[in-house]
Amino acid sequence: LLAAPPVERTVDSVCPFCGVGCQITYQVGGERIVGVQGRNGPANQARLCVKGRFGLDYIHHPDRLMLPLIRKPGAPKQVPPAGADWRAVFREATWDEALALATGPLRALRAAHGPKALAGFGSAKGSNEEAYLFQKLVRTGFGSNNVDHCTRLCHASSVAALLEGLGSGAVSNPVRDVEHAEFILVIGANPTANHPVAATWMKNAVQRGARLVLADPRATDMRQHAWRTLQFKPDADVALLNALLHTVIEEGLTDAAFIRDRTLQYEALRQHVQAYSPEAMAPLCGIAASTLREVARAYATSPAAMIFWGMGVSQHVHGTDNVRCLIALATITGQIGKPGSGLHPLRGQNNVQGASDAGLIPMMFPDYQRVDNPQARAWFEQFWGTALDERPGYTVVEILNLALADDAHPHKVRGMYIMGENPAMSDPDLHHTRHALAHLEHLVVQDIFLTETAWLADVVLPASAWPEKTGTASNTDRTVQMGRRALAPPGQARPDLWIIQQMAAGMGLRWHYPGAEAGVAAVYEEMRQAMHRSIGGITWQRLERDSSVTYPCLSADDPGQPVVFTERFPTPTGRATLVPAGIVWANERPDADYPLVLITGRQLEHWHTGSMTRRAAVLDALEPIATACMNAREMARCGVQPGALVQVRSRRGAVQLHLRLDEGTPDGAVFMPFAYAEAAANLLTNAVLDPFGKIPEFKYCAVAVQALQ
């Protein structure tokens, strides 16, 4: 725990966990972080959740990687059970040897098979500068757009729909705009667990009198504060949302002027939703028609209404369709483009917004300039001084599928560089994912721990934790914030920005970023030029002085714009495009062999694949073991008791874990967090993708539960 030496100094920074982006102050004593205080940042006003306040000691865990590791000849490529000795698989190496062994085979694969043989996964846990430099390395050094990161697993479908409909993939209003909202719809999200400080602002809004509607197959803790809770069937989102649209239009609750002046394709939407009356949709989504109508009326007639959503909306084969419906709901009612009215996809990781903005995605250069747009490509070719691939690259799941392609496949992926991501835990259908990673001819992993992915690497490069480096991150509100270094990395671990530059040099690139901490300020200033349409007015010096600025911010005297779309949308016409969505059911629905729906997600205490929070003493003490949640009725049907050891199996795998009673989990379903390697939920999940966002259907697959004792 954090009981420790007296505080010797303090360092202002940002929380390394979720996308809320709470500002913090590290208390440092004896070269350890001994405490964390909330700071007066725009997103948190000194508030913190348990992760931010008590979860930082992971950086001092004895499992930290301190030296580069090289795989021993013949060592099996597999994820071992907990407690395995890494010395059986790896040997320690110097940085010179490790970097030579990391880049030499990548160069050879590129020479033998072409640029598409290589791919890179960057990280949403690192800084904007790292994301920018990583994608630049892949595009200019590997030679293709095969670069992606975990946004593909969280909000890729949201971004696809938002770019299509509104011309921007980010939020329209910050979380704290709920202070001005009279109505709040939270759909497919569990803010008290996943965005806890954001949830506190929502609760404050309810205390002030705002009406909160929760729409989710799981009834979460926020229901204590809700005006209405819509616990709909797990893949019936489009049916529910189309019923709301139908009601708004049929009952004449639209904003006719907004539709006339600021949207396209309204008539197609109107005709489409005629078939989706609440009365027709009620049996499909499991919500009474009268309730659907009541919620639609309240939303449309509210003076100001916000919609928040999370992975429950995005992680479906119809994830993009869900967000198309939300965009339509906000625009036909005029509930966007003013204080307290807007759309907010709650971003998961601390810098998933910034990493996407910085171009860590296969179809876009920085600032969402499409790689297949000749003008955009010409600009970046001149800016970076090299020819660039004109075709979008492959996405996370596609890249790993291509690792298992036939040798004759022209785009077979043979070598990868993975920085700070853990696909061997985070991707769907893990037996397949791990087989693909092990099948690569060469894999370089850069991380702070020997993650499940790092166990499959040929070369492991020891990296820096967030408190050990300076850099910026952009939170869910589009606010760019300064993270400051409090400690040096342990042993021979190095800043990620330095490692990326060494990898670039090994790939033959000639970069020069002078200055302290691997030239982080110089990298930021180059990135600012590449992203002048959004952060052109946010200089490094300004961030050093102010700690945070919200974009768009185009000049030194621009204060930044927390609320956007006030006059027009950033589309060629300035209007929003309405896209009708039909019902697409989940890819794999329950049957006699697998009668339950598996819903995966996160817990308050554990973050993503658990590599950090399960090594944080307080968080691990609070939630030490994997559990699966079911309600009492479903437990009785399955013949199991709370606390029982059970096997949960799908068509792709099986795990063993204990049951937890949770009356919020719906009938016919089981909920599992995906942070536990010993009972990895993603061994069970289905790798089918949303066709637009290419996001896997983590929120729905068929499983069976069986008692083991």
Ligand code: SF4
């Ligand atoms: Fe950190 Fe998110 Fe908790 Fe804030 S709400 S302290 S950003 S984990």
